[in-house]
Amino acid sequence: MHSKNKKPMTEAERRHVTRVKLLPCGVCGEGGGDLAPSEAHEIEQGQWFTSIGLCADCHRGAINGLHSQQRIWKVLKLTELRVLNETIRRLYG
Numbered sequence: 001m002h003s004k005n006k007k008p009m010t011e012a013e014r015r016h017v018t019r020v021k022l023l024p025c026g027v028c029g030e031g032g033g034d035l036a037p038s039e040a041h042e043i044e045q046g047q048w049f050t051s052i053g054l055c056a057d058c059h060r061g062a063i064n065g066l067h068s069q070q071r072i073w074k075v076l077k078l079t080e081l082r083v084l085n086e087t088i089r090r091l092y093g
């Protein structure tokens with residue numbers, strides 16, 4: 001699916017998202033690195049500098065996923081902004 005109003009990423013955005021994907025999942029801490037890169041979730045579409053790295057389960061899983069029932073998010077009392085804060089802390093840490 002190609003969305004018409006989705007702009008191509010800039011070089012700087014691409015570099016940033018690459019770094020975000022190398023972080024472990026911002027919710028459960030699994031994965032990360034070259035072998036199990038996280039997925040980049042856009043809190044707001046196309047705003048790549050506020051993207052967060054999530055494992056497939058915490059991102060799209062039927063029960064835990066942010067895009068579905070969000071069970072692990074609720075149990076851990078996490079929000080996208082809290083995970084973004086942690087993402088930035090890790091990138092600059």
Ligand SMILES: [Zn+2]
Nearest residue numbers: 025028055058
């Ligand atoms: Zn996860």
Ligand SMILES: [Zn+2]
Nearest residue numbers: 040041042059
């Ligand atoms: Zn997403």
